[in-house]
Amino acid sequence: MTADDESAFDRLRAEVDRPLTRLFREYGASRKRWLALGLAANLLAQTASLVPPVVLGTAIDAVFGSQTTPYALPLVPAAWIPTTPEAQFWFSAWLIVGAFATAAVCTWVYGVTANFFAHDVMHAVRTDSFEKLLRLDMQFFDDKQTGEVMAILNNDAGNLEVFLDNALMNSLRLLVMVGGIAFILFSLNPQLALVTLVVVPGLVGFTLWFMRAVAPRYRARQSAVASFNTRIENGIGGVELVKTTNSESFESGRVRDSSADVYETTMSVLKLSYLYRPGMELLAGLSFAATFVVGGYWLLVGAPGPLAGELSVGTFVTFIFMTQRFVAPLAEVSNIVDQVQNARASAERVFGLADIPVHIEDRPDAVALSDPEGRVEYESVSFAYSDPVLSDGGDSADGGDDPPVLEDVSFDAAPGETVAFVGPTGAGKSTLAKLLLRLYDPTAGSVRLDGEDVRAVTLDSLRNAVGYVSQDTHLFDGTIAENVRYGRFDASDEAVREAAEAAEAHEFIADMPEGYETRVGERGVKLSGGQRQRIALARAVLHDPPVLVLDEATSAVDTETERAIQRSLDRLAEDRTTLVIAHRLSTVVDADEILVLEDGRVVERGTHDDLLARGGRYASLWRAQTNGR
Numbered sequence: 001m002t003a004d005d006e007s008a009f010d011r012l013r014a015e016v017d018r019p020l021t022r023l024f025r026e027y028g029a030s031r032k033r034w035l036a037l038g039l040a041a042n043l044l045a046q047t048a049s050l051v052p053p054v055v056l057g058t059a060i061d062a063v064f065g066s067q068t069t070p071y072a073l074p075l076v077p078a079a080w081i082p083t084t085p086e087a088q089f090w091f092s093a094w095l096i097v098g099a100f101a102t103a104a105v106c107t108w109v110y111g112v113t114a115n116f117f118a119h120d121v122m123h124a125v126r127t128d129s130f131e132k133l134l135r136l137d138m139q140f141f142d143d144k145q146t147g148e149v150m151a152i153l154n155n156d157a158g159n160l161e162v163f164l165d166n167a168l169m170n171s172l173r174l175l176v177m178v179g180g181i182a183f184i185l186f187s188l189n190p191q192l193a194l195v196t197l198v199v200v201p202g203l204v205g206f207t208l209w210f211m212r213a214v215a216p217r218y219r220a221r222q223s224a225v226a227s228f229n230t231r232i233e234n235g236i237g238g239v240e241l242v243k244t245t246n247s248e249s250f251e252s253g254r255v256r257d258s259s260a261d262v263y264e265t266t267m268s269v270l271k272l273s274y275l276y277r278p279g280m281e282l283l284a285g286l287s288f289a290a291t292f293v294v295g296g297y298w299l300l301v302g303a304p305g306p307l308a309g310e311l312s313v314g315t316f317v318t319f320i321f322m323t324q325r326f327v328a329p330l331a332e333v334s335n336i337v338d339q340v341q342n343a344r345a346s347a348e349r350v351f352g353l354a355d356i357p358v359h360i361e362d363r364p365d366a367v368a369l370s371d372p373e374g375r376v377e378y379e380s381v382s383f384a385y386s387d388p389v390l391s392d393g394g395d396s397a398d399g400g401d402d403p404p405v406l407e408d409v410s411f412d413a414a415p416g417e418t419v420a421f422v423g424p425t426g427a428g429k430s431t432l433a434k435l436l437l438r439l440y441d442p443t444a445g446s447v448r449l450d451g452e453d454v455r456a457v458t459l460d461s462l463r464n465a466v467g468y469v470s471q472d473t474h475l476f477d478g479t480i481a482e483n484v485r486y487g488r489f490d491a492s493d494e495a496v497r498e499a500a501e502a503a504e505a506h507e508f509i510a511d512m513p514e515g516y517e518t519r520v521g522e523r524g525v526k527l528s529g530g531q532r533q534r535i536a537l538a539r540a541v542l543h544d545p546p547v548l549v550l551d552e553a554t555s556a557v558d559t560e561t562e563r564a565i566q567r568s569l570d571r572l573a574e575d576r577t578t579l580v581i582a583h584r585l586s587t588v589v590d591a592d593e594i595l596v597l598e599d600g601r602v603v604e605r606g607t608h609d610d611l612l613a614r615g616g617r618y619a620s621l622w623r624a625q626t627n628g629r
């Protein structure tokens with residue numbers, strides 16, 4: 001990943017406006033019933049948990065002690081309250097049991113609903129992110145931001161889940177606890193309540209400072225984790241190269257540096273937490289101690305200092321219980337802040353990805369190609385690889401500062417014709433073919449299929465009409481049959497076998513221990529290059545499109561297999577338009593037209609015989625490959 005790519009991606013992330021609000025708007029709205037039920041149950045559970053200390057305090061003064069204080073509870077009508085101390089005792093007991101039972105049931109309800117809500121949102125975030133990824137322009141993947149992308153699907157989705165599940169519910173708990181406790185304490189004894197709650201502004205200020213200080217550190221940490229993932233993935237993906245070039249220590253060194261970045265950025269977050277968490281605990285503890293000292297002194301000696309009035313034992317007990325209750329949720333603030341910060345950075349990345357502009361997608365007025373014949377036309381096509389993340393989404397005529405890879409290329413292939421592209425490596429042959437599939441769009445000129453500009457037709461119908469066998473054959477981990485079926489998912493076993501036969505692949509498949517059910521391993525590592533290529537050809541045969549692009553389709557096979565494949569390719573190409581890219585000129589001698597490309601330009605064109613007769617670039621390439629014979 002270059003510095004430019006990184007900053008472009010960072011810029012998109014930084015532009016995400018209020019990411020957590022957006023998370024609720026885009027994903028929470030359709031699930032709001034679950035969220036509302038969870039929040040309501042949480043509210044009720046927390047409120048119920050405040051009941052026992054109040055009942056206990058009241059009972060101590062009205063039932064157990066001198067019995068001079070009347071039995072009264074906030075929000076409970078006087079008519080409901082029994083008159084005898086014994087009945088009041090049982091009334092208190094039932095209230096306490098009822099409160100605990102309500103709290104337990106509601107805790108269960110909000111636990112289940114919060115889980116359901118959070119995991120359902122995450123499921124949607126993960127699948128949307130992956131679908132978006134698949135829609136992104138090829139250039140995004142060319143820039144190899146794989147680690148960053150994997151981090152979005154793994155770490156970021158996890159962070160958001162923790163936020164939606166824990167942080168959201170704990171914030172409500174905190175609000176109810178602190179708000180409810182403050183309300184009860186003030187109604188019981190405002191003076192002692194002030195002593196208990198005097199630390200709250202300190203807690204808020206300290207938390208605000210922490211949130212501001214930790215935010216950039218979190219972002220740095222997440223970037224470091226993403227780079228680390230990319231490094232690991234590159235190292236493992238290229239393990240064969242690492243071994244054959246003896247570069248284990250070099251790769252390990254790079255991973256060590258990357259891991260050290262993760263370590264340092266993590267420690268810089270933790271260093272702040274080390275200060276914050278004990279600080280919060282200390283402030284909360286101070287509140288408890290102050291309440292105990294002032295309240296205890298008040299009971300023992302009388303109202304201390306400027307305070308005045310009475311304090312009953314029951315009220316003191318309620319205060320002590322309540323103070324303990326708000327210490328726990330307040331100490332949670334640090335976790336909530338952590339989780340919110342984490343989630344904000346993660347949501348920025350999720351929506352940063354969602355906001356990456358996609359240039360290659362169906363236009364609103366795109367039409368589906370119906371039953372195309374396969375006429376391919378390139379008219380004055382130019383192309384340069386440019387970075388879509390950096391570009392503003394406009395169709396820049398020249399691709400910005402990027403060097404042109406194709407310049408003014410034109411050719412026609414009538415239905416059923418074969419056009420071949422030859423030329424030195426890096427001449428732009430593969431790029432030319434990719435434009436037909438709209439893996440990229442030309443920066444100037446147009447590519448047409450059956451007279452329709454490929455940008456004006458639906459991607460689905462276009463890619464259905466064009467079969468592509470590329471230089472790097474990719475197989476998915478799965479069976480051989482599954483891999484062939486990428487050509488047509490509903491194909492019967494018989495059709496799969498026929499396709500394999502046509503691609504000269506049936507024989508080696510039948511020799512495998514489990515035939516078509518043999519697993520090919522990740523990226524098809526358990527097969528040879530030639531075998532992989534034949535499976536890719538079988539896919540194309542099964543696909544049976546009117547246009548076929550063969551990019552060095554026979555490069556990884558021995559001469560004998562090549563001849564066999566060539567026979568089947570010739571059969572395959574007979575009744576469809578075929579664009580062939582080949583280094584071995586012997587495979588294209590029968591093409592209707594051969595284009596010789598050099599540095600993105602067509603330098604010669606004609607049939608094999610024409611080109612030989614001309615005695616130019618093609619003729620000398622031919623002589624070189626046939627050893628002058």
Ligand SMILES: Nc1ncnc2c1ncn2[C@@H]1O[C@H](COP(=O)(O)OP(=O)(O)OP(=O)(O)O)[C@@H](O)[C@H]1O
Nearest residue numbers: 142385405423424425426427428429430431432471
């Ligand atoms: N994804 C990409 N991003 C940026 N530049 C690219 C990309 N793919 C190819 N190029 C560049 O475009 C030019 C043409 O590449 P292309 O693969 O089309 O050539 P080719 O003629 O098919 O080569 P070969 O015969 O080696 O396959 C090369 O200079 C290459 O470096």
